[in-house]
Amino acid sequence: MPSKTTQAVVTTGRRKTAQARATVTKGTGMIRVNRIPLDIYRPELARLRIAEPLHIAGDVVKKVDIDVSTSGGGVMGQASAARTAIARGLVQFLEDKELDDTFRQFDRSIMVNDVRQKEPKHQLGRGARKKRQKSYR
Secondary structure: OOOOOOOOEEEEEOOOOEEEEEEEEEEOOOOOEOOOEHHHOHHHHHHHHHHHHHHHHHHHHOOOEEEEEEOOHHHHHHHHHHHHHHHHHHHHOOOOOOHHHHHHHHHHHHOOOOOOOOOOOOOOOOOOOHHHHHOOO
16 A cells, blocks of 8 residues: 555546546545546446556555546547546556556556647648649649
8 A cells, every 4th residue: 555645646647638637545446537436437438448447456446536537628538538547546646566567568558648639620621631622624
């Protein structure tokens, strides 16, 4: 368990324009995302994505409470940001280097923010790549 000076750990995660802040404290295994228990969080695909670091960590999750608040972006962007924040919070709170290595071995983006951004729209087109056709006749 954490040292006696650690009461709570606050970590952040980002994906595209979504941001998540996770607070990890000693507790009974309650995980909430935007004040909603993870068990009833919708959509299911986002819930499964958020729960990945919890499944990898195992039984140590039952000794901590995790509160996540997300903002910006879309549903899956927020889920990926929350996943990163939870994994970082668990590693910091438990001070476990082996857990960090396990997370990175499973998927590097669990511990590291995904820096990819949407390319902005350009002129003469409907999006970043699509352009109006040119005619040479």
